[in-house]
Amino acid sequence: MTMADEQTTAAALPVAPPSPRFGETFAHARYVVGDNPVTGVSFGLLLILVICALIGPSIVPYDPLASDTAAALQPPSAQHWFGTDQLGRDIFSRVVVATRLDLAISVFSVALVFALGGLAGVAAGFFGGWTDRIVGRIADTIMAFPLFVLAMGIVAALGNTVTNIVIATAIINFPLYARIARAEASVRRNAGYVLAARLTGNSDARIVLTTILPNIMPIMVVQMSLTMGYAILNAAGLSFIGLGVRPPTPEWGIMVAEGAAFIVSGEWWIALFPGLALMLAVFCFNLIGDGLRDIVDPQRRT
């Protein structure tokens, strides 16, 4: 039997959850959303964030970079919904436009760490032995640093760019992903159905791809959602102390940093609105992560 032949044959048998399973998952999802309307709200919030990231720059009322010293430091008004900063730039426009950059940083870093950490962890958990030792040693070494401090060190050393923020954020999340994937894979390594797959002549690579990965995917997706929030916080924290993103680029962390000087003199809006945007975005990903976990694993509800 050729490989292609085999693929079509396998495809003819329902592998991925078809209608009954999907229907049930959907019903469970509806139950969870119904039980916890917050999850529904957070999905709505996510939609708004994605829209802002995609078409934000073309819908905002002002140029986010255009300064107007005559209109500096104005509190929120009908013209400037979120007020203006010390250079007279419209904060609303800057907050909306910044969505794209903040989401992009976290999406790319999470995708990167998912690919690297997830695969390394699965390999470590499934094969054990020296693979496990090497992955474990790398993860332990990263974990020996306070993570934000390590990210600071990495960006300072590699150079002050957005790409390096993405890399640093991925590196500090590596141990988390590697550990979760390792734990899930090593539990399943000795599960009856993996042994059974071995007895039916599946090679290790095939077992990892067709049996282990699909089964740990839901847990990894939950983790991705939860770390999205952390990645946003981390990137914003770095730019708050002057790493990565540089003015005048609109980015939430740097905007809060710019507003920090004005808080003590009472100009609260400069820091408040980008901070709120940051908080809502992180909140949204955390809630979605919790919601997804309820769907994936009803027993582990907390």
Added chain:
Amino acid sequence: MSAVPLLDVRDLTVEFATRRGTVRAVRKVDLCIAKGETVGIVGESGSGKSVTSYAVMRILDRAGRIAQGSVAFSGVDLKAASEREMRDLRGREMSMIFQNPRAALNPIRTVGRQIEDVLRQHALAGSGDLKQKAIDALEQVRIARPEERYGAYPFELSGGMCQRIVIALALACRPQLLIADEPTTGLDVTTQKAVMDLVVELTAERGMSTILITHDLGLAAAYCGRVVVMEKGEVVETAHSSAIFRAPAHAYTRKLMRATPRPGITLRDLLPEDAEHPPAPAAPAASETLLSVEHLVKEYPRNAAGAFARLLRKGGEEAPFRAVDDLSFEVRRGESVGLVGESGCGKSTTSTMVMRLADPTAGRIAFKGEDIGAVPASAFSHHPLRSKIQMVFQDPSDSLNPRYTAARAIADPILRFGAAKGAAAVRARCEELARLVGLPGELLDRFPHQLSGGQKARIGIARAIALDPDLVILDEPTAALDVSVQAIVLNLLADLKAKLGMSYLFVSHDLNVVRLLCDRVIVMRQGRIVEQGAAARVIDDPQADYTRELIAAIPHPPVQEVTHV
């Protein structure tokens, strides 16, 4: 019997609030326990036997509630009692022992302190004599060197020892009623006997009443005066234990009783009497040698410490632990061989090596004349003989990929080895196999979580026989199943063997089951063979002391007279 029963449960209904609405776990149960009486509550999973006892103790979890009925203890209405009053009763007047003794003890508190907690709570000891009373309690459950064990943590003690501690805890305040919820499930049969004998002796000597909750009809009949049989939350029969085996009145009891493996019966006797069963096909006579295991050894390093710590540790390495120690045996074509022993005897390690999922430290595994033990386990998945040795796993749920349908699971070996070509042919083969194992065709497109335990077991068997193997290793294939399902699966296995001419290596802890299915039996202990021979001979006329001990420990239901009342 005294006039007022110790425990009088009437019309008890317990409900649980779940996501799918209210579930009635117990329905209108009547139960009456006299002073000094020992009563068994028997039922399969989901029969409501444990929930009944939790309701009596009022320790149902927050989702459960007593919806109806009354519970009276020594004439006191427990349903109306306050939580404080219940607390006074629990432990002092009525106490409970649980399945899985190790989990039932606080892992980070010494066992002595845990007994003291109970004594102090019920003001049965002041601070002066607290320790002495705790040591006394340990002594009463026959724990050697109680002063030393007083300071031990549960993880430092064996399973049987932990169950003794749990019993000491339950009996410390000399209660009038003891509820034992599956007290010996998970313990080896010799430990089970020791624990049950102790419970019976202690409760008899104190004139206590006991409720024994178990799935094992044989155990209940052997140790209880009366047996209450429950099914789906209802009591279907209450009878004297000797009567239950002689003349079970209710159809369910008959079915349960028949399905319980016991000496002197055949596999067909396990099945319900009403259904039609074709006579068991005669197995072909065993002929040439199929599998030959010679001087098999498996060692594990004793110390799992890191390489770094090992480097610094002074002195030589400890001798490795020998899980399997110089084992030799044969399986002939068409023969069924039982590998029996208590936990830790090395039977699973042996089957894993024969299965070629683990490599032996030394020795030869010859299958059809070829030394497959020399092929590394990691490379064996591509070996031509892979398809000829297959396995049925212990836990049917765990052995099915949750993301594969039944058909996909059965088709997996067929696809891997190309035993059929094209989607239609594979499907046809799956349907044929499903018919063979008695799985309704419409279930083939279901996922494991939509199937029952028995159905999942059938899928596991269908997958194992899909490639017409010569040898199938059965690793406790019925241990996770209810006894009535076990009866059906055992018969199915015997029929398939006769029909397809396979050999079985049947790994089990249960001699009664092994006798039914196997031609020969090998008894193992601490990695070595203690005794082997024809199944009937070994069980009816054991030569080794250990085999004799094992057989004596199997609970014998009273057929003529009742031993314990």
Added chain:
Amino acid sequence: MVKTLVDRLLTTIPALIGVVVISFLLTRVLPGDTASYFAGPAATPQAIAEVRKQLGLDKSLPEQFLRYVGDLAHGHLGQSLTTGQSVVSDLASRLPASAELTLFGLFLALVIAIPLGVAAAVRQGSWIDHACRIIATAGVSLPVFFTGLILVYVFYFVLQWAPAPLGRLDVFASAPPTVTGFYLIDSLIAGDLETFRAALAQILVPGITLAIFSLAPIARITRASMLSVLSSEFVRTARASGLGPRTVIVTYALRNALLPVVTTLGMVFSFLLGANVLVEKVFAWPGVGSYAVEALIASDFAPVQGFVLAMAILYVALNLIIDLAYGLIDPRVRSSS
């Protein structure tokens, strides 16, 4: 017990080696040419070559690494260009300020989070449980520098309860004589309640900021582990033996539930040491975090590298302490080593 201690100490060695290797690598990948950076913008090629030789950058990587380790062993972390002092002495003089703030924040977080988590688990589904869930999710979602700014606005600008966010003491107060380096403790030792009050007023808002941030994971894990312990079989046994609710919840459930909480403290410290940098910047707190941030802005890399290394070593030490504490409460760990 001594053997256990030695064993535990040995387990930190691989971590320390990893930390040193990573910090070494971080010093080697400075943007641009390290030598020309240290030689200054107006240096001639000869001067750059001179600096390269002086720094040992012309040697092979293993040689450079040995030299780096040698420097570390002698406590050399380089000079700060901005302060002109050696990085080690700068860090040492600023560490007590950071430690005091971090520990104060952690203390507040523990005092609030553990009872909250326990109450939420014991009364699952009640209002306190919902409050715990909201606080736990909100706490991890709040950027710590943003929380700090909001608190400054509310308590300093609007309510005027808190002093200006400008360091450990206001300009008119003088620091207490140094014993521990912690102003709160030193002022009490000196019997100077005035200074104690002033120091407390300064540390309160940044401390609360850190506490809000770190109490979320602690409350969450306390609640979750308490829930799982409460449904465990030994708690059921304890209830079936008639033990009172206090004994069941405190002696049986909480002590077991604290084990995962202690393990989580390692993670919490990781978060705290990072958050501390941001909080110090917001409150102009004269600790090691704001020192590193100032150096970063001035492109002064030696203090940043020294800071990263010092934090890592501190964190390894904290993890060691947590490990030892865990061994003290869990007999299973004690005997296995």
